[in-house]
Amino acid sequence: MANTIFQDNFVGTFMLIPIVYFQTPTHVCLITDFCPGGELFAALDKQPLKIFREDSARFYAAEVVIGLEYLHCLGIIYRDLKPENILLQADGHVVLTDFDLSFLTSSKPHVIKHSTSLKRRRSQEFMPPSFVSDPSTPSNSFVGTEEYIAPEVITGAGHTSAIDWWALGILLYEMLYGRTPFRGKNRKKTFYNILHKDLTFPSSIPVSLEAKQLIHGLLQRDPSSRIGSNTGANDIKEHPFFEDIYWPLIRCMSPPELDVPLKLIGKESQPKVKPEEGVIDTF
Template identity: 60%
Template sequence: MELPEILHFAQTVMLTLITARGEKIGLHHFSPIRPLGCGDTGSVHLVELRGTGELYAMKAMEKSVMLNRNKVHRACIEREIISLLDHPFLPTLYTSFQTDTHVCLITDFCPGGELFALLDRQPMKILKEDSARYFWFNIFVIIDIVKQSLPSNRRRSRSQPPPLFVAEPITQSNSFVGTEEYIAPEIITGARHTSAIDWWTLGILLYEMLYGRTPFRGKNRQKTFSNILHKDLTFPSSIPASLAARQLINALLQRDPGSRLGSTTGTNDIKQHPFFRGINWPLIRNMSPPPLDVPLQFIGIDPTAKDKKWEDDGVLTSSIDLDIF
């Protein structure tokens, strides 16, 4: 058994011991260590299971915010998707519970932090091509795993999995899921969309990792959307990138979804692209990342920090009951 599997087993056992005593796992079983990040509906915290030393990440989604922004359905689907997944590239959902104010998901703690934080620390905020390829194909594999695990995909062909945007109900609104610079043209125009939107997003991601910015960024949302729909794709000559990398980006950023790489026979088209020549896909979980100009800065516990309580940060403030579970 490898070290990650041992840690996963230990964390599972510790939580199982609590439920075996007849207790219902809740916020009081965890001590807050430090905040890890925040999003549009809540925050993520590094937490410790009291008395064990075991560390987890806790995503706390604020109920009032989810109600105000119509995100309740999305939260339900997110929890369902995570609970279905079991892969070393993905964080495990160990348990979930509600407080008066929050819905909390307890998952693996990933001490390496966020990819964009790592990218921001690199010279010129770009990755060398080997590193960009490594992180990109790991994300690509994760997306493929998630797609094939979605309940709605059981009735679909493997070559035509549903888009990850399935986690957001389709409504006539001006709101969008995700960062606007990554949104595919068919989302902007309101056209019927398929899993091809995910390949567009990955094309934008690869471009940003190699060039330090997204290709269609404008001075405001309206200009960004206009660029996505009409601006020519260009590659800065000041930053070297291989022909294969530029060809892959161009193939993923076709405005016509039917012409986009991956839209016909799915992931196999992408895996066979020359950019991935030499990659042994069945063995990628055993690959080591290439060296970075600025290495990972692992997140840990500050031994000098004072003990915190949930109430100290005002995390729990109001009382709302949601039918999430």
């Protein structure tokens, strides 16, 4: 699956792009861009209470939305969104990685024209048509990471790209509350919670109403009621939680500062030594 994606037009926004790959009798090896920020999971784990401030969570979630939107336009259901599969570049922006569970099918592009109410016509507001392109063929595979799996995967009802929006809701919850909402003592209990447990928001951690509303919309057990399942990423981008995000230029935005700053790894993170400080010139 991963090789098929890489060989075709997999050059897009917020994706870990392979430079080259080769195969041995026992391994498939990929050489990719280096992401010195490491996993988003590690950055989250180092923060106080293991949570991000809301502006940071909003920024990371927004970039993930764009990444998922791009995949869906290519007919790809990601199927393994989690903090461990989100890497941070040197500039703090994210890339998605690890596509071994992804499902590739054809995409079905279409344009949605928004109806204009009388009130909107009078105020001369105009909503341009929305372009939507989602994978057209559902899958019945049982795949994903335990705490991020959508209900329809567990029940075997068949799933569409809507499972990625469920996983986005779990991710946003974990970034804001330091844990996933349905985790149980074991796999069986976790799956039971995903199917039956009410979604709750701990009162001990202050989170905006807009964030809670978005999470609630993403974690609808009925895929057809889940935000993002009808008009794709457009519904999510227009949510009040993302009001301060200017989507066309998000790649030019500076990531919010973390309470515990991102520590880069590798040569790029090492301080440069000036010649007069560490080197004695000899002639």
